[in-house]
Amino acid sequence: MSLGSRYSEQICKVCAEICNACAEECEKHASMGMEHCRECAEACRRCAQACEEMSHVA
Template sequence: MSLGSSYSVDLCRLCAQICNACAEECDRHAAMGMDHCRECADACRECAEACNTMISENN
């Protein structure tokens, strides 16, 4: 992102999509009592949020 690559925004968008998909899957497992999956879902959402912030700052 700091070098202004033409692929930076696309890469961050893809990363956010992957992190959101992972969070959704982890939520399903967390609903079955797997606390470590809740932690994973939270971390994935934080990553997606960071990616979305970088996208908005570079558009």
């Protein structure tokens, strides 16, 4: 991103998509009482949000 790659926005959007998919899967397991999966889902949601925000800057 710091070098102005024409792919920066796309990479950030794909990162957000991947993180959201991970969060969705972890949330399935978290609903069964797996605490570490709930924590993972939260981390993935934060990552997805950061990537989405970065895609607007790229």
